[in-house]
Each structure stands twice: as structure tokens, then as C-alpha cells.
Amino acid sequence: MTRKPPLSRGLGDAPSREGPPISTVWIETSHGRAFWADSAILMAAFERASIDLIVTSPPFGLVRKKEYGNADADQYVEWFKPFANEFRRILRPTGSLVIDIGGAWIPGQPTKSLYQYELLITLCKEFGFHLAQEFFWWNPSRLPTPAEWVNIRRIRVKDAVNTIFWLSRTPWPKASNRRVLTPYSESMRTLLVNGYRAKKRPSGHDISTKFNVDNGAAIPPNLIAVANTESNSRYLKYCEEHNLPPHPARFPASIPEFFIRFLTDPRDIVFDPFAGSCITGEVAERLDRRWICAEIRDEYLSGARGRFLDAPTANVRKTQISDDDFYKIARPGILWNGVLEPALPSDGGRARPLFTPGRSPKSKLV
Numbered sequence: 001m002t003r004k005p006p007l008s009r010g011l012g013d014a015p016s017r018e019g020p021p022i023s024t025v026w027i028e029t030s031h032g033r034a035f036w037a038d039s040a041i042l043m044a045a046f047e048r049a050s051i052d053l054i055v056t057s058p059p060f061g062l063v064r065k066k067e068y069g070n071a072d073a074d075q076y077v078e079w080f081k082p083f084a085n086e087f088r089r090i091l092r093p094t095g096s097l098v099i100d101i102g103g104a105w106i107p108g109q110p111t112k113s114l115y116q117y118e119l120l121i122t123l124c125k126e127f128g129f130h131l132a133q134e135f136f137w138w139n140p141s142r143l144p145t146p147a148e149w150v151n152i153r154r155i156r157v158k159d160a161v162n163t164i165f166w167l168s169r170t171p172w173p174k175a176s177n178r179r180v181l182t183p184y185s186e187s188m189r190t191l192l193v194n195g196y197r198a199k200k201r202p203s204g205h206d207i208s209t210k211f212n213v214d215n216g217a218a219i220p221p222n223l224i225a226v227a228n229t230e231s232n233s234r235y236l237k238y239c240e241e242h243n244l245p246p247h248p249a250r251f252p253a254s255i256p257e258f259f260i261r262f263l264t265d266p267r268d269i270v271f272d273p274f275a276g277s278c279i280t281g282e283v284a285e286r287l288d289r290r291w292i293c294a295e296i297r298d299e300y301l302s303g304a305r306g307r308f309l310d311a312p313t314a315n316v317r318k319t320q321i322s323d324d325d326f327y328k329i330a331r332p333g334i335l336w337n338g339v340l341e342p343a344l345p346s347d348g349g350r351a352r353p354l355f356t357p358g359r360s361p362k363s364k365l366v
């Protein structure tokens, strides 16, 4: 039997003073609904303790330059508070709140805003959430940005991870890492074949023969490696055919899928309050979870319709694992031996280097 999502009060279609109508159902399937709505308003109609998982990627921090160059992270946290209030009310005690949030650079200077950490601290200290674990999403296809600090002045490294905060209402959200196992690395497979000599590690950990047991798969770390390179999906084709803008800040399906599998059971209810192209809804549908999406811009929801035209692809399990399924990252130090170290810029890179072909770099003050 299909149960409707847990809206306790009816929501009319009367337009609010600005933005979308209070709520309009834009997409409806057997498992869920996507609303054109301001999610802060929509959530007021949800029953208390009715949602099992909120998984979302909110708009990232709006960092503006103030007189002294400091970021106004405070505004972001203030903006977020009404959402946080509702998240706390609508989550079940066993439920989780997963927030994918990218960092932000302070305009004009090579330092970063603290806004996502301030948000995390506010969610825990003021709203009583628990930090179940922090994750890092490494996007191996991320371009080397910010170019000014990374490519030109060479004073920062490529910014390639997003923080993903896994929060919960209680210290005991339901979860099982057995749902998100990964293949053993090559070295672990060799170890399982050749055997392991039980001994104490330098850290003091006693690595007993229990670590020699082949459990079929490995427990993943809190680093999620996935490139954001979708280019040929039915969603993108639908947007193109209908002259609709593809959402410019989508996360890959593996991000919501990891947490939906890890933290919910079939038929549980998943909510994405900043749904964009409704990828969370699409994944939830495929995994037999009920879902609700809310998005404030209707053009993104129009494109999202393309995700729900065909029957959800079956939960196909891939049996052949190839090298393409792994990303390799070099350990630090491989190029360190014997390489001359160029002098560090004593001004911290404040002067921008000028490159003239055939000449050594000169510097110009900004």
C-alpha cells in the first residue's frame, strides 16, 4: 500500500507575497512528491517526528566582502535557523540530518570563511543536534580553484572536498555500515590470500588474526570519492529537449544514495528541503523509500520531471569490479626527495607574480 507523505495540514495554492505559491505539487509518483515551495513554509505542515532522513545540499554560503575583508557567515547561520528549527521538529528520534555544504573563500584574500563550521556548532549547541560523524566528499574532477591562489600565485592547494555533516536528533540514529560496504583494496586482498602475522601496531593497536577474516567487503572510510561529471543522463537529455536550464549545482546520485542506504529502511521517508533537480527523490524512488522534495525555483522542478518519466531502474548490483571503480591518489612525499625547494614568498604571496616567456617570474603588488 502506498502511504502519502506525512502532511498533516492542507496547503493551498494561494501565492505567497513573493516567490512560489505556498506549495504546489509539481511531481507526484507512487513513492513521493516534489513541491514548488519555500521549504521553511512547507515544513510547517509536516507532522512532528515524521521524517526518517533529511539529506540535502543547501545553497552554499553567501560570502561578501565587508570593510575589513571578513566574511558575513553570521547571516548564513541566521538564515538557516528557521530551517533548523523545523528539521528538529519533523525528524524522528532515530532520524538523521545530512548536510552537504561546500566551503567559501573570502573575496579578495586567500583565506576561507568559517560559515559551515559555525553552522555546525549552532546546530549542535543551539538546536541540540548531535554530530554523528563528519564526512568529506572528494571530487577528483574538481578544477584547481580558486585559480588566483592555486594556479597563479601558487600559495594554496586545489580545494577538492566538501564537508558533509551527519547529524542526529539523539546519539543513537539508526544506521548500519553493512549497507555501504566497499570492495577490498588490492593490498587487503593480497593480505587475505597470504595471511597476516598478528602483532601490535606502533599506535598500540593489537591487530589480531581477527583482521584476517574475509568478510567479502570493506567498511568504507568517511571519505566519499566521487566525481561530479554527469554528462549523459536522461535528466540532462530531458532538460535539453525541453529547453530547460539544468541545475548548475547538482550533487552526484552516489551522495544521497550512500546516506539513504546507510540510514534508512525501505518505505522510510526521505526529505530534501533544497531539492534542486530532485536527485534525492529519484534515488529514493529507486531504493523503495518514500520521499518529499521542496524547491523554490520552478524551472528546476520542470527539469526534474525528466527524472521520473521511466520506471525507476532496478536495483542492479554490479558484479564485475574494474580499475575504473577506483580513484588513485598519490601519498605525499613521492616527489620530495632531492628536489630543490623554491624560496617561499616572504610576503605570503601578496605580490602577484608576472610571467614573461623566457624570463624568470617578477612580482607586482596588488
Ligand SMILES: C[S@@+](CC[C@H](N)C(=O)[O-])C[C@H]1O[C@@H](n2cnc3c(N)ncnc32)[C@H](O)[C@@H]1O
Pocket: 037, 038, 039, 040, 056, 057, 058, 059, 060, 247, 249, 250, 251, 252, 273, 274, 275, 276, 277, 278, 279, 294, 295, 296, 297, 300
Ligand atoms: C545546492 S542546490 C541543490 C541541488 C540538488 N542537491 C541537486 O543535486 O540538484 C540548492 C537549492 O536550494 C533551493 N532553495 C533555496 N532556498 C530554498 C527554500 N527556502 N526552499 C526550497 N528551496 C530552496 C535553490 O533554489 C537551489 O536549487
